[in-house]
Ligand SMILES: [Ca+2]
């Protein structure tokens with residue numbers, strides 16, 4: 001939790017500048033040791049230098065997450081120091097900007113199936129309601145379970161899809177029958193695959209709300225979108241907008257970084273521009289109390305199975321670094337898993353160039 005946002009932000013920027021200075025020195029050394037006369041390698045060198053800066057940014061994010069480790073702070077929210085976006089900062093010959101997202105604000109598709117390769121009913125119920133919230137067909141949920149589950153039997157309720165569905169595709173392919181590495185694999189799942197416009201639109205509508213992480217991750221109620229919070233229970237279907245803890249619709253930015261945090265906004269803390277208090281939940285019980293409050297004469301319920309899926313802290317984060325160097329633009333994404341001692345390991349890393 002960040003008690004003094006303005007001051008802490010200053011520290012964050014000083015530290016990132018220090019780290020970038022180190023990266024820039026090594027990048028310049030690298031360049032001078034190579035032949036500058038070979039012009040066609042210039043673009044390649046720019047990419048190498050951008051990669052050096054991106055690596056420094058990833059280490060900086062890991063250090064920020066380390067300082068915010070669970071032993072110091074049991075709550076992860078948009079008020080934490082890791083959540084402060086770094087605005088474009090100059091480095092020799094270019095700029096860097098970046099941000100960190102908590103990935104446990106998204107629905108982890110791999111949780112749909114348990115460690116035995118069998119569908120998890122509580123997770124499927126939440127995912128089905130998320131599809132409702134996004135105006136998508138619930139059949140997508142059952143097709144996704146079949147894509148992930150270890151058997152070859154289609155889900156009975158309809159919408160299921162196993163081998164026979166996919167071998168009928170042109171060209172034919174097989175369902176994975178195992179957890180996803182990336183949510184881009186969703187584009188192969190029945191209902192989200194093929195060349196039809198509707199399938200592509202459904203895929204694009206779903207993508208910002210899902211993530212592919214190791215099984216067993218919780219949903220952090222402090223960083224979950226209104227759509228996901230609405231999906232926790234039939235009773236909450238129209239209450240996500242009240243319950244979410246994002247100041248000023250920040251979840252709609254994912255995975256872009258936006259402009260970075262304005263100092264005035266940071267100091268105003270958790271009250272958004274509509275005057276709604278978005279102070280993070282300190283405990284899951286606080287969220288349960290808020291979500292089951294007697295509103296319009298009706299008590300709302302949250303099943304015990306769903307309560308067990310929730311948390312107010314996170315172990316998985318997405319680090320984004322945007323680097324402009326010598327006319328080349330590179331974006332690097334890293335999925336970090338933070339261990340209980342605060343140290344992070346990189347589960348996945350990918351880059352895009354333009
Ligand atoms: Ca299967």
Ligand SMILES: [Ca+2]
Nearest residue numbers: 146149151153
């Ligand atoms: Ca199946």
